[in-house]
Amino acid sequence: MKLGFFLREAVRAVRRSAAPSFAALATVLVTMLVLGVFIPIVQATDGAADTVRGRVEVDVYMQTSAGAADEVRVRRELLAVPHVHSVQFVSKQQAYAQQSKADPQAYELLGANPLPDTFHVIPDNPANVLAVRNALTPSGHTIDPAVQSVSDRRDDTRKILEVTNLVTITAAALTVLLTIASILLIANTIRLSLYSRRREVEVMKLVGASDWFIRWPFVIEGVVVGAAGALLAIAVLGVTKVALLDPLANNWTLIAAPRTIPFTALIVVLLVAGVAVSALGSGLSLRRFLRV
Amino acid sequence: MIEFRGVSKLYAGDVGLDQATFTVRRGEFVFLVGATGSGKSTLMRLLIKELEPTDGTIRVAGHDLQEITRRRVPYFRRNIGVVFQDFKLLPSRTVYDNVAYALQVTGGSRKEIRAKVPDILRLTGLSTKLHNLPHQLSGGEQQRVSIARAFVNHPPLLLADEPTGNLDPETSIDIMRLLYRINRTGTTVMVATHDQTMVDKMRRRVLELSRGRVVRDEAAGRYARDESTRDLARRLRAPSAPPPGVQ
Structure with a gap:
């Protein structure tokens, strides 16, 4: 009422x-x-x-001109860095196959493969990402001429x-x-x-x-x-x-x-x-x- | 029913009421007279606790008004019906709804409303106007609606501030007769008015105010108590009032 x-x-x-x-x-x-x-x-x-933040790894991008010999050498150098737990290599072809499957339209437009060979470097402990990254880029340069750039996703984040x-x-x-x-x-x-x-x-x-x-x-x-x-x-x-x-x-x-x-x-x-x-x-x- | 003891009300530099002292017993019919600004309205507004006195104590229906908290004021007001010169009806509601409104907003049940409203409208002679809007009624009828609304809860005290101020003499007599009828049910009625001839003819108790002071209180004994409403009306319509004390 x-x-x-x-x-x-x-x-x-x-x-x-x-x-x-x-x-x-x-x-x-x-x-x-x-x-x-x-x-x-x-x-x-x-x-x-x-x-993005959750993926704790350091990506090492190779020069597009890098060959198989470079790959072997860089892998050895990476494994020698302290705190590195494992290294995973993704070739241009693999990367292209992966990405073009996720977004076929975009990659059809591109035609050629723009992706470089990449090493995913996993640190032994997530907290050591920064240390590994610094070790890979002493004094602003990369550790090997065949390496084009190093990124720890922090930039993306x-x-x-x-x-x-x-x-x-x-x-x-x-x-x-x-x-x-x-x-x-x-x-x-x-x-x-x-x-x-x-x-x-x-x-x-x-x-x-x-x-x-x-x-x-x-x-x-x-x-x-x-x-x-x-x-x-x-x-x-x-x-x-x-x-x-x-x-x-x-x-x-x-x-x-x-x-x-x-x-x-x-x-x-x-x-x-x-x-x-x-x-x-x-x-x-x-x-x-x-x-x- | 009403007790004023040394009540003063000062407005900024102005006197509203000055040391007023009087008592009104249950069931009395009292006129409140005096020039404009003499304090009639102040007295009425003090009674419903719309104003607070500057000094003195007021008791109404057994309550010391000072002891009523702000939250309790609405409940206290349900003991008092108030009627104004300008009726204060709601223009967009019918006669029935205007009266029912008073019950609705005080939490009356639907059943209660259906029982009480037709009753009070019959008492006030409005049974044929239930579905009219206020502007379709004459002034006298509108005042009846406002009296019906004030009395629908059967409060023990009814205050009327210039109830006949806007009405012609014949209609005024009807209104006074209605107020007297209500008075005869045991309700204390207090009427503030300018209508001197009406006051003289009614021969009820008169309180006169002048500049906030009670200057005259012609108390009980001056009028016949058990006059019927019809006799009262006949007497009011008589060309001139018989001298006081003669019946």
């Missing part, structure tokens, strides 16, 4: 102040869309950085982390700004609603309605607007996922990003965020403009 009364009053209010309610709803919608797009993106880039950070910071800033906008617009909606219903509020006080009985309809009004915005955002994201992302992910492994949030969890996060934002906005206005 009570809940029914509150809901009826809230819906009545939303309908009466359609324009500000719509503005607030649209802002919540955009905020939730941004949140819903960036959460998986941040996670995907983070995940990519993690997988750093690049990916830079991108991740940029994405995270952008997403965070955008989310914060939009959240503030949402809260203020919800607060404005509730303020207008309070104004248009000042008579009701007056009468309620007069006949002895308790403070929370007066407040609830306004809180619910805000939450209804916020939840509607969040639900619309979820619908848009859901349609985008089913119509666009899923078919793409089936064709390209790159987009089927590792370890992103499951869609149901994302729905819950967005709904909770939408409701929290709107409750906050309502509360803000009630505190300032409703003296009960």
Whole structure:
């Protein structure tokens, strides 16, 4: 009975102040869309950085001109370095076969094989990666003229982390700004609603309605607007996922990003965020403009 | 029912009420008269604890108002019905809904509402106007709705601030008659008014305020207690009031 009364009053209010309610709803919608797009993106880039970081090995790339004699010599030199546990040789042909299987279209375009012979050097202990790398590149040069470059994936990791950070910071800033906008617009909606219903509020006080009985309809009004915005955002994201992302992910492994949030969890996060934002906005206005 | 002891209310530099002391017993009908700004409204607003007195103590229905916490104020107000000159009806709701609203927002059940609202509307003579909106009613009818809303909970105390201020004399008599009918159910009624002839004709207790002071309190004994509402109405319609004390 009570809940029914509150809901009826809230819906009545939303309908009466359609324009500000719509503005607030649209802002919540955009905020939730941004949140819903960036959460998986941040996670995907983070995940990519993690997988790269997880491979503790040093890659030694040979000059493209290097021959079989060079390979034997370099292997011996590598095994002589302290802390080296094992060395695994991948020839150009093997590398090409591997990579072109993973991404046939790209390698068809390339035509010739751009990949060099590579040694994967595994240290005896992950903590010794840096020591091994330094030993392989004394004073800035490589240990053998046949070796073109040495990389311990740290560089790749750093690049990916830079991108991740940029994405995270952008997403965070955008989310914060939009959240503030949402809260203020919800607060404005509730303020207008309070104004248009000042008579009701007056009468309620007069006949002895308790403070929370007066407040609830306004809180619910805000939450209804916020939840509607969040639900619309979820619908848009859901349609985008089913119509666009899923078919793409089936064709390209790159987009089927590792370890992103499951869609149901994302729905819950967005709904909770939408409701929290709107409750906050309502509360803000009630505190300032409703003296009960 | 009401006890004011040395109650003062000062607004910034202005006197609202000055050392007011009086008592109203349960079941009395009291007029509150005085010029604009004499403190009638201040007194009413103190009674529903919308204002706090600067000095003195107020007791209403056994409660010392000072001891009622802010959180308890709404529950205290359910003991008091309030009627205003401007009715304060909700324009987008029907007569029935306006009255039901008072029960809804104080947590009345659907069953209670269905039982009480038609009852009170019958008492106030609005049974045929249930589904009208306030703007479709005359001033007198609107005031009846507002009285119905104030009395639907059967509070022991009913306050009316200029209830006939916007109404013509004939309609005013109807409203006074209704207030008297409510008074006869045992409810204490306090009416603030400018309508001197009405006050003279009704011959009830009169408290007069001037610049915040109680300057006149013509107390009980001056009127016949058990007058029927019909007799009262007949007397009010009479061309001029008989001298006080003569029945």
